[in-house]
Amino acid sequence: MGKWSTTGNLHHLGPGTTLVTGPAANWLIVRDGEAYTLVDCGYPDDRELVDASIAAAGATGLPEAVVVTHAHADHIGTLGRFADAGVPIHCAAAEVPNMTGTSREQIGPRGSLPRALRSWRWAKWCVHAIRAGGLRDVTVAASALTPFDTDVEVLDLPGAMRPVATTGHTSGHTSFLIGDTGVVAAGDAVITGHMTSPVLGAPQMLPAPYHHDPVRAEDTALRLLSGADFGVLAPGHGGPLPVPAGTRLVLH
Ligand SMILES: [Zn+2]
Structure with a gap:
């Protein structure tokens, strides 16, 4: 991708809803008047x-x-730094062990480096991930967390997000339907592009080694897309994508 800029990398998807495509991972800013919710927050060096x-x-x-x-x-x-400033951090109850570091459901050098030796795409991703701080400890204290059950109707926050359990990528992975905008913040359940993928701009999954439970992750991705009660996919990787009914997951 070209140089990152606030003009080229902010995508306004609905009232108050902005997807930001970072150099290698995305986040969203969801405003309600003066107040806003941040959904995800990038690599350490994306600060x-x-x-x-x-x-x-x-x-x-x-x-x-x-x-x-x-x-x-x-x-x-x-x-x-948000935790240090006392900003509440909301995550699924099932994700708390990953958030605090008591559990780790994430690809590490042992899973990625052998692939980097065989694939230039993986090599490129590994270099970026390491340089952007991907190996740093980013876990937070349990006291900073406000866990929710995914059967909760709506989070009482700007954007009135409805959590949708999309497990498989991690045990507590959650997507969020944002108010009545028709936008889903899908995290890594379904993406539209990634450094390791030859396909850009199509709904797809991250390669299997990224998923804690690849079988479940695929089932979740298919279910999320086929049940689409949203019109625009705001993924964790790749640009935003309109997803009319019948949109298929590209398996490669
Ligand atoms: Zn992920």
Whole structure:
């Protein structure tokens, strides 16, 4: 991708709803008047981009809350400073062990480096992940977390998000239907592009080694797309994508 910019990488998908495509992972800013919710927050080294995107989206100050799809380093990399500032961090109850580091359902060098030796796409991803801080400890204290059960109707936060359990990628992976915008923040349940993928701009899954439970992750992805009660996919990787009824997952 070209150089990151607030003009090229902010995608306004609905009232108050902005998807930010980061250098290798995405986050969303969901505004309700002055207040806003941040959904995921990039790699550790995306901090300045997160700040710039918040300002460019027209929001100021700290978010009302950070809502997390799952506890991978490219989605919670800048969480520490929000936790330190007392911003509540909402995640599925089943994701708490990954958030605090008592469990780790994430690909590590042992899973990725052998692939990097065989594939330039994987090599490129490994270099980016390491340089962006992907190996740093980004876990947070349990006291910083506000866990929710995924059968909760709506989170009482800007954006009125409805959590949808999309497990498999991690045990507590959650997508969020954002108010009545028709946008789903899908995290890594269904993506539209990734450094390791030759396909860009189509609904697809991350390669199997990224998933804690690849079989379940595929079932979840198929179910999420086929039951689509949303019109626009805002994925954790790749750009936003309209998903009319009947849109199929590209398996490769
Ligand atoms: Zn992930």
